[in-house]
Amino acid sequence: MLRVKAGDLDKMGLLFERYHRPLFGFLYHMTGQRDVSEDLVQNVFFRMLKYRHTFTGDGEFRTWMYHLARNVLADHVQKNKRSAHKYDVADLVETIGGGAAADEPIQKEQELAVLNKALSKLSDDNREVLILSRFQELKYEEIARILATTEGAVKVRVHRAMNALKSLYLRIENGSKAHEL
Secondary structure: OHHHHOOOOOHHHHHHHHHHHHHHHHHHHHHOOHHHHHHHHHHHHHHHHHOHHHOOOOOOHHHHHHHHHHHHHHHHHHHHOOOOOOOOOHHHHHHHHOOOOOOOHHHHHHHHHHHHHHHHHOOHHHHHHHHHHHHOOOOHHHHHHHHOOOHHHHHHHHHHHHHHHHHHHHHHHHHHHHHHO
């Protein structure tokens, strides 16, 4: 990024190749919409070019990039006043479900549907911290810099977000089973 800042704009292609997938994953899990997420990724890279002078090189590039991504997302949400979310959360089934994934495809599909619903009911803050830590696999230290807080606060937020997600998951799951009876 320092080379891009110095005027070597060809290096932007290298940054795009390295970081467009993680950015897309973050934005997709926040919006639940593939097309919107692709557009937002493009906007993040546009802002990287536009605001390249703000990158100092003191901190990690990813931290600066996720700051931009959060701002692009906030602008999008403000413009569109949040549409419905649909999440692909297969990665969290074992964590929330409390055990091994189901052997039967139908049962697994039902668990994913419940998890999707639970994740969509989380607050934006809880969903964001879970996406950064679980899906983007960022270290707590990096998340702390992105969110402008302490590492300890991030650990607490992730723990509370997981508990909230688990509680919502179990509540929805138990409600579904009650309807089956």
